Amino acid sequence: MENCLLSFIGKVGTGARGAKDLTYEEAFAAMNAILDGAYHPVTLGAFLLAERWKPETAEEMAAFADAMQQRLIRLPSFQPIPGLINYACAYDGKKRTLNIGIPAALIASAAGVPILLHSGCDVPTKAGATHFHVLNRLGIDARPTQRQAYDLLRQIGIAYLHQPDFNPEIHKLLDERRQVGKRTIFNTIEPWANPFAATIYVGGFFHRPFAELICNAMQKSSLGYERIIAVAGIEGSNEIRPERSLIAEIKNGAVETTYLESSAFGLHIHSKDIDSKSNIVNELSCESAERIEALLKGGEPGGFCDIILLNAAFLLLISGKIPTLREGITRSREILKTREAWEKLRQWRCK
Secondary structure, X not given: OXXXXXXXXXXXXXXXXXXXXXXXXXXXXXXXXXXXXXXXXXXXXXXXXXXXXXXXXXXXHHHHHHHHHHHOOOOOOOOOOXXXXXXXXXXXXXXXXXXXXXXXHHHHHHOOOOEEEEEOOOOOOOOOEOHHHHHHHOOOOOOOOHHHHHHHHHHHOEEEEEHHHHOHHHHOOHHHHHHHOOOOHHHHHHHHOOOOOOOEEEEEOOOOOXXXXXXXXXXXXXXXXXXXXXXXXXXXXXXXXXOEEEEEEEXXXXXXXXXXXXXXXXXXXXXHHHEOOOOOHHXXXXXXXXXXXXXXOOOOOOHXXXXXXXXXXXXXXXXXXXXXXXXXXXXXXXXXXXXXXXHHHHHHHHO
């Protein structure tokens, strides 16, 4: 196949002084060339690193994401679910800390917030534990069909999709991404995928400049989100950190940033409260699942519980279910006490 990607290297790959940004149309064509396999492996690596060093613009990222979105495998027809939150974790997972997103999502779902989780498996560069691994350990089918996942959202208000089953064009590039050895544009855009027309996006990022890049790119895109929130979360995830997290959101057409501090809500959480005993994926996943089960059954008071309450409250606030984060923490604590979130997990297992 012709190396169509080569034509873009001359523009983005001429060094710090000479490199130029791609237009939306060029970036869209470049991503389609990649997804079509119309590249030489050397050219792909060069393009990905050139974009990283240039660096990427919001317009380029919007185009890359739109090309990806058009390639998703989607149900031929479905009714969008009002208030659905796309709550995708960092696809390359976690290697040091326990999973916070799943129990937070279960609590929020028990309060009536519909939430879609999605992730990959063995995604570079970290290849850590993702929702996929932890859900498997919790006894959840992490490879449902899209119809099954959609029906779950309708029936119990929470579901999971696995990348190969709805975004295979990006998934098939894992080997090439491993050979690049650095995070690439794919790490940024794959959590943005919107298979069920969610209106709210809550995602994570690593580096401070990405707050504006993510929000602006997603606003320029055709992904369909009405509200876009980016969190400088734990290990690059969308999980609010124990002590202090930067939150970015599009408001009145511009990116606004704020810091969320757990101590402001009477929560005294430390990083050690969420540390895993192992950085091996299977062991970390098992530990996460065990701690989540213990928490949802009414145990595990302390810092691990409090960070999950804070993350659940954040989802309730974003959804409009409660007016303040403090009230969201109180509501989330009630849900744990009445074991409603445990019942939600039990329902999910039985489907």
